[in-house]
Amino acid sequence: MVRRARNSANESDACMRAGHRLERGLVLFHVSEEADIGRFEPRSIDGSAARLVWAIDDERLRNYLVPRDCPRVTYYADASTSQADVERFIGTSTAVLAFEHAWLTRVRSARLYCYELPPAGFELADACAGYFVSRTAVVPLSVRVVDDCMSELGRRGVEVRVLPDLWSLHDGVAASTLRYSMIRMRNAAPRIA
Numbered sequence: 001m002v003r004r005a006r007n008s009a010n011e012s013d014a015c016m017r018a019g020h021r022l023e024r025g026l027v028l029f030h031v032s033e034e035a036d037i038g039r040f041e042p043r044s045i046d047g048s049a050a051r052l053v054w055a056i057d058d059e060r061l062r063n064y065l066v067p068r069d070c071p072r073v074t075y076y077a078d079a080s081t082s083q084a085d086v087e088r089f090i091g092t093s094t095a096v097l098a099f100e101h102a103w104l105t106r107v108r109s110a111r112l113y114c115y116e117l118p119p120a121g122f123e124l125a126d127a128c129a130g131y132f133v134s135r136t137a138v139v140p141l142s143v144r145v146v147d148d149c150m151s152e153l154g155r156r157g158v159e160v161r162v163l164p165d166l167w168s169l170h171d172g173v174a175a176s177t178l179r180y181s182m183i184r185m186r187n188a189a190p191r192i193a
Contacts, residue, residue: 096160
């Protein structure tokens with residue numbers, strides 16, 4: 001689940017539109033647990049007819065610096081976030097990534113490959129989540145190995161929260177004014193009754 005960004009005084013309509021072409025200077029990545037991907041081919045996801053190559057911008061790369069199947073709640077504040085929500089959920093952090101304690105060993109032992117992708121041919125799919133898509137095959141420019149996800153998240157200024165359960169945070173963040181992504185929640189432990 002991804003909360004769509006809302007227009008605010010400091011966001012242009014062009015930035016918000018799906019299909020908006022990339023501006024110069026933006027860097028895109030695809031994170032994988034697979035080494036040696038020489039070419040990303042468009043593919044359909046979750047039964048969609050659209051065949052796409054997906055990429056994430058540098059700012060939201062933080063949301064993908066854990067194993068692919070790890071359920072997580074990620075969020076950050078923007079100009080439209082209430083002060084009460086900042087105090088309740090974020091405090092002094094820039095961004096938060098929370099996952100279940102059951103995933104801690106897998107997160108600590110994960111080896112991720114961050115493929116930098118050329119921006120040509122990509123279009124903005126979701127500004128809040130930092131998703132970009134290409135309808136054509138993409139050859140990566142470079143790849144960087146991440147052997148320590150927790151350190152990489154810390155280097156990026158992300159507060160990592162390891163919780164016994166994600167559902168109460170999920171519900172609270174979803175009802176807030178924060179910007180968020182809730183990824184792979186189908187893999188989360190069941191709700192506690």
